[in-house]
Amino acid sequence: MKSGLARAALLGYRVAGIGAYPFVTPYLAYRALKGKEDRQRRLERLGYPSRARPHGPLIWVHAASVGETNAVIPLIRELVRRNIHVLLTTGTVTSASLVQSRLGDEVIHQYVPLDVKFPIKRFIAYWHPDAAITAESEIWPTTLAELTRRNIPQIRVNARLSDRSYDRWQNNPAIAELLFGKLSLVIARSDVDAERFRDLGAWPVIISGNLKGDTDPPPYDPQVLERYRSQVGDRKTWAAICTFDGEEAAAAFVHRALKPRNHQLTIIVPRHPERGDEIETMLKQKGLVVARRSRGDVITPETDIFLGDTIGEMGLYLRMTEISFVGRSLTEDGGQNPLESAMVGCAVLSGPNVQNFRETYQQIIRKGGARMVRDVEMLAKAVHYLMTNDIARRKMIDCGHEAVQDMRGALSTTVKALEPYINPLTVTARLRPASAGA
Known part of the structure; x- marks a missing residue:
């Protein structure tokens, strides 16, 4: 029946x-x-x-x-x-x-x-x-x-x-x-x-x-990377990638909280680049200076946020930093894949909602290449700690590389x-x- x-x-x-x-x-x-x-x-x-x-x-x-x-x-x-x-x-x-x-x-x-x-x-x-x-x-x-x-x-x-x-x-x-x-x-x-x-x-x-463990690191244009690195200079950086609605605002909170101490550049890469106008408006309303990759904007010493609103350039954005918060994990459910960040050489941070990538995160965390944060305040503390502690950041990066190798x-x-x-x-x-x- x-x-x-x-x-x-x-x-x-x-x-x-x-x-x-x-x-x-x-x-x-x-x-x-x-x-x-x-x-x-x-x-x-x-x-x-x-x-x-x-x-x-x-x-x-x-x-x-x-x-x-x-x-x-x-x-x-x-x-x-x-x-x-x-x-x-x-x-x-x-x-x-x-x-x-x-x-x-x-x-x-x-x-x-x-x-x-x-x-x-x-x-x-x-x-x-x-x-x-x-x-x-x-x-x-x-x-x-x-x-x-x-x-x-x-x-x-x-x-x-x-x-x-x-x-x-x-x-x-x-x-x-x-x-x-x-x-x-x-x-x-x-x-x-x-x-x-x-x-x-x-x-x-x-x-x-996971087949994603056998993929190559995301590609990038070395000349473009060198141009942006020269514009950033010796400023500290961190990235919030694959972000969903609400996580760009969280990244803005972190940036404003840390700016007086670090004068860092925050890189935001939304999961859906077509949201670029909406995100830029929100950031400007918070008094932040935004440079957009899609417009070819120059990163100046006054730039607060570099908005990575293009397709297929994750390799560029990740190579501009050594700290990567992976989105769809703080204000949304499911999570996004952390492997690209670990492959390229970033210490990985994530919110707690990573059900779709549970096993991947477990393996990277077990090795010491990633950390979970429960809220935006904890994210700000983790970003600041990694920015100011070179030994801890390098250790997480090395552990992330090791975890990726184990998953191949x-x-x-x-x-x-x-x-x-x-x-x-x-x-x-x-x-x-x-x-x-x-």
Whole structure:
């Protein structure tokens, strides 16, 4: 009975999507006006291609946003090295810009189609992927069903389930079993995540560790970095990165509290750069002098805040400091990935709400490379301590490097687990190279 109700619920979801389809085009146009969709490429969201499908084996890799995209770049390059074409889909304008800057022509990029029958059918029929690899936590019922109907293997890599998602699925176990059971393989990033996927009906499930531990440090332009370092001079610096609403104000509080003693430069890098105008207005209302990267502003001795409101330059911002507060952890829930900060050479600070990166933080904290702060006052004290205590700061940086090294190895485990799916494609690609024609 429960199985029947679950099937009825999923059928209702698909029917609702079909019913809403006529309204999708104006909805996408509205989002494009707001800057949330690429105006020139929004038809990709309806499954219409903007690129030709190349000849030969092709794997569809989906990474929802910036974090997931960065995580799968080493895996994508391994697939490309094996002569397999990669169709990479993402869901945000920010992640599309990252793909262009980091991967260029190594992949075919498209915006992911909406989880509605007609766009998904159109997308799969055109691209005809040999396998689908997903690096995110969301489950899309229509996409799962259409891939299953065509016998296309569906593999989840670097898989995780947040506390909230797991609780939600546990409240609907019959639906979860129908959906998670369609996955051909789950490669989870932790023991906890693996157990959760098994509980919800996925099989087989293996554990790889976090793919983000095998990524390269974020890139940067050495000339730009040197220019900004010369502008900063001998001033002390700290950065608040991947910030969400409320955390920029917290960074401003820290800056004002410490300025009389340290005359420091505060670097703020919002998770969503399009909030730059809003953040600058708030900072100016507090009497702070702001320089924005997007405008090419010069950092002067009077500059209080350097606002990093650009895409794909985290490597620049992190290399301008040795102290990094990682956001979505103080005024928001979930946390953001601390690995980039630790890789580049920053002592890592974070608020307490890091549920989505719990295991990563545990490993870095255990080594001594990160510290949690419970509120903005404690953040101010921690920033001041690290600014004025070179030995403690260097020790945290070294411990963070050590933690990152210990976390490496997920890529090789993932590739080994994928071999039954990718080895036949590699053989086919080498027997019939892409240059043979369409």
